[in-house]
Amino acid sequence: MQSTFRPRSLWRTGILGTCFRSRFQVYGGPNTRFISTWKEELHEVNHDTNAPLSGRVHILGMGNLGCFFAHSLATRRSPPPITICLHNDYLYQAFVRKRGQISVSTHGLDDVRTGFDVETVDEEGRWYTMPPVDNRTLPFNSESPPDNGPIECLIICTKAHHTELAIKDISHRLTKDSTICLVHNGMGVLDSINQNVFPDPNNRPHYIQTVFSHGLGRNDSFKISHLGVGTTILSPVGDPNIPPTTPEADHTWAPSTKYLLRLLTLTPPLVAVADTPAGLLQYQLEKLAVNCVINPLTALSDCTNGEILYSFSFTRVMRLLLFEISAVICALPELQGIPGIEDRFSPERLRRLVVNIASNTAKNHSSMQQDINQRRLTEIEYFNGWIVRRGEELGIKCALNYMIKHLVAAKAATHRSREAGAIPLDLDNIISTNEPPI
């Protein structure tokens, strides 16, 4: 994302007012909200259990999102024990060079935090707690869980297409008492995690899903900028047998879910609010509609978010894509029974949402445009690909979304084949020496 400072939230309109449902206001009045310590939050969930939690939070995926979550938790008046999980040695070496610091710059001012415990993984998938990399002489928390011990709370901040694999690599440490907080763009990841990593519903961890809308930019490893204030909407994933519209009683939540929800909603920089599964799903779908338009159009045309506005041709494509997206969303069985769906997800309302976000982030480059240019995998399967798949299930043909998904895939493939063929070898003049290859 390019550096443009937009202090306005991308998704904020209407969110803060509507999300603070009474059942989540269990943390005291407005003045006491941010004062509690993590130990108090832990005490709340530990007092009636024989398997008390340690309160440690693991974070996997140290890109912009992971750094923002780790840094935000570390800014608390009393930070909980935080372990960052680094999945390769380069990352660990980079973290050592940064002396264990994570820095977030706001309005050009750097705020540097330390005190993170670190685990790295070897090729056999064994995790090791590394010695402290900052100036601490003692481990931050002497009760650190043993290597490969169970993880209570995991915040996973990898891109949608890496999340399943990343969880698979750490799944032996996740139990049915753990809670995974998923922070990624796009739809469909949770279903494939359940299907491929935790197929047994009685033995899978609990999940919290999120819709994250802060604007972040990367300056260097473990050094990011907070470019625009947004929100973090959180919801525990309910029992799939209970329709999302039926309120679930909090007492059904696991202690690790309650603890992580409290911790995150009481961490000011995250601007985190909790919502019901049905509420969160609607925010996810709004974000999906925006991503299905801005991301592929900017990636295909190699332009900024603002450049897709004020062009007749882009506007035509946008409208046609949104007709299909709206038809699929309005027909989703999981939304049936929720009042106002047809209005909230009408093509015209979605168009206004897209235009709003594109103009609020006009100078930014979308994540997909950056992924394409940096030859990384894109999240297209979790955006337009998801719309096409759900459309097929519902008997709605989404030819335009299908085409867009393939145009993005084709653009990535063209880059790959161009680069593979770019090595200037003159095969006719290669002299064979009959020497074994070095």
Ligand SMILES: CC(C)(CO)C(=O)C(=O)O
């Ligand atoms: C909303 C948008 C398009 C903002 O850039 C985004 O979320 C992304 O880049 O992935």
